[in-house]
Amino acid sequence: MSFNGAPAARELRAAAARGLFLGAEHVLGESNNVVPLDEAALQRSGTASVDPPSLTAMVSYDTPYAVVQHERLDFRHAPGRTAKYLENSLNAARPEVAALIAAELRRAMR
Structure with a gap:
């Protein structure tokens, strides 16, 4: 019996990257549910991505005011919308992301 670990390691890294992307997409969806509304430009600017070599997932919003909307707790938002929309969504979704x-x-180990 012989074990060739290199292909198995490659497949597991690819599976981890797929899982990270699914997790990032999940966090993006959750944060889009509470992102402050501004004619929806902020919500539409959200993206999720993964850097496979480093196994790092990223979720971000790309408007000039995204950081201000996220950090300013004194802003008033529509009902159900809030500051810290990305941070709170990530913290709440940790179990789901880990499960994904x-x-x-x-699946990769089958």
Whole structure:
């Protein structure tokens, strides 16, 4: 019996990257549900991506005022919309993100 670990390691890294992307997309969806409304430009600017070599996921919003809207707790928003829209969504979605990554890793190990 022999074990060739390099292909297995490559497949597991690819699965982890897929899981991270699914997790980032999930966090983006959750944050879009509470992002402050501004004719929806802020919400539409949201993106999710993964850097496979470093296994790093990113979720961001790209408007000139995205950071201000995120950080300023004294702004008034429409009902159900809030500051800290990305931070709170990430913290709330941790179990789901971990489950998405784990599911992709399990699929790769079959």
